[in-house]
Amino acid sequence: MTNTKKDYQKILGSVQKPVKGEAGKTGTWSSKKPVIDLEKCIPVKSGKESCFNCWLFCPEAVVSRTIPPKIDLVYCKGCGICMEECPVKAISMEEVKIE
Amino acid sequence: MVKVLDIPEEEYIYPGNRACAGCSMALIYRIALKALGPKTIITVPASCLTVLHGMQGFCTTKVSVLHTPFATTGASASGIVASLEDKGLDKDINVVAFAGDGGTVDIGIQALSGAVERGTNFIFACYDNEAYMNTGVQRSGSTPPGAFSTTTPNGKIGYKKNMAKILEAHGVPYVATAISSYPLDLYEKFQKAKGILGPKYLHILAPCPPGWGYEPKDSITIGRLAVQTGFWPLYEIIEGKFILSNDSRRFLNPEKRKPIEEYLKTQKRFKGLSEEDILNYKQYVNAVWEEIKERIENE
């Protein structure tokens, strides 16, 4: 009878399980990060759930749909789409020090 | 009409993935998964999307994904559907194939055509960045004429394959065009497709910062220009009936369309376009909208 407890038999096909930050801290990809001016931001000003363009258009899903929207800078790649899509120009890309 | 707050908050892709900054495909995938929900199995051929899913051991999605060789996306989806049908689980689980333009229009067209002809109950979504981007910007059947690619350095000669028309000719119950820049429209289309039995096809334009030659921050703007110049009409064909999408409706009026140069000049890949090329684009856009007008009038 063959010994079934061999180490190679635990390795079958290449299978993944989900994790956050699979590519590492992608926030390090850019030194420019978005900063939201809360005095201009529409949901902050109105106190109502509205606009949320920055949440909608973020390809990385690092913006939260909250009042105010929060951006996860650990993973934000600094693409600048949120800045472009904000209808009231409340977001600007600022140089930040990368940890 | 879908509004921002109608879109579920739950994310199905973890941040910190390998997609480029400003990647339209990443946005498309994010919105699509929100529409599809957790009871989904995705199949992906060799493409930029393969890379987004991560390397061995650890992936970035909260839904199961089956990676498959380049030419086999349609067949892979057929296989998953067949197995689910055999187990009686096919009504509960969405099977969605996500391929790039290469894996749909060129090498993948046979398997797609076969899967569709067999009536496989799945969604095939092509995210079209108009070249083989994952391997370094080589031209595909979906590259627009005159565009630079590493295999057409003097601009592509030929035309852009109209996959939506090809799928319409297959007689599928649902065909739609969409774009990353109109995510609410995209969400609605995936929702609709989910609820239809049979093969569904979505062709989604995906502007690509490194491949098309522009700053990542302009991905949404450039996509919007594609629609506003009339180059990329958004529509659906449901059971053979043509329906122009809301976001494209006003462009039936040629005066409302922005001049095509506004779209072309934003991208470095069109730098080599001659006056004649631009004229061809103008004529192309006019022809596309003439046809749309005729279809709407004859419905």
Added chain:
Amino acid sequence: MSCKSNFNGGSEDRVTITENSKITSGKKLKIMTGNHAAAQAFRQARVGVVAAYPITPQSPVVEKIAEFISKGKLNARFVKVESEHSALAVCCAASSTGSRVGTATSSHGLMLMYEMLPWAAGNRLPIIINLATRATGAPWSVWTDHQDFITIRDVGWIQLFCENNQEIYDTNIQAFKIAEDPRVYLPVICAYDGYILSHTVMPVLLEDQNELDEFLPPLVHHINLSDLSTVKGIDPVTTPHVRDRGREGSAPGYFEYRYSLQKSLENSIDIVKEVHDAFAKKFGRSYGNGIYKTYLADDAEIIILAMGSVAAQARMAIKSLRENGLKIGLLSLKMFRPYPAKELREFFKEKNMVVVFDRDIGYGYEGVLSYELKSALYGLKSAPYVKGFIVGLGGRDIKTKDLIDGVHKAIAQEKTGVISYHTDFLGLRLNELENYDEEEYFKEVDE
């Protein structure tokens, strides 16, 4: 322009098994072709998904399976794919979703599937392919040889060969059990000669369904995409390095995955024997030791090594040679991959000579069975003299006389002590060509 679609999910093949068409129990002896024997095995093994494309000479397998499904005798999904490449892709996807799958093909169909063969092996999917062997072009040929079978020897599949229709049926049943064993999880290809077996009728005993179900329980897979409780990404890009993410765990590199494949393949020799013996015990039919069959080999000094139809023909040659006093026997190789090097070394240790008849050729070198045997015997102190011949390519009839001539030629050559690597083709008919002049054909060109 409007097109009405009539899609109901493509489920026109799903037929509920009614009382009338229930699979009845009890053994049944039937006369059938090799192709139909394979189809019957698929039916009784209760495959869940079949995806196949017709190709001569395998098409009747596909047709028979479609007939079973339409009559409600097989409750499977038959995906009528548009090419063999898609066929194996569908099988891989369906297997990854947790179903028992199989397909059938020949020659160019197998060549077209080639991209997916290492994929199935690397993902450790227990897929069964029935191969009705057929010569590969160019030039076009529909007749049998073993080229297509040997061409895929490096991709990581278990490869078995069959000599008669009962063996095709039995091997298929065993193949499912071998492939799905948790110590194995490898795809298996069962081959049989095109036309010679695929289209020739022989008696085949179909086993009782209940007993078969006992022997072959439902598939317990290591991957099941349809189980949504765990999220899995299957078959991503795998780097050369081991990936360590600390608390989140670690994943092997490509090298480790392939090491596992090779070791499991080596390991599977024991399981092939095990399953063969278990089958013999339960159903009363055995095929040598499951790895090879012998004929009059015990006291033989010379052994003929061959596979499939060549082995069958060799038995006639051996009968004749024995009558003339030659101590000769046969080793008919059944398991080609994994290559049973250890078993063959053990067997050939005491023999003086091996005459190998290859119905295939490793172009640029020599017959595959011939050189693989030579490499297996490397270092053996008393290794037998090995002489290989190429026979029967493209369906060229293998005559008993040709094999006998080959044996005599080998004996003569052995006496000279010269080991020749010049490939000997037996059964050439160049001399039947008009104006054939050996001098002309092999003239040196000097400009």
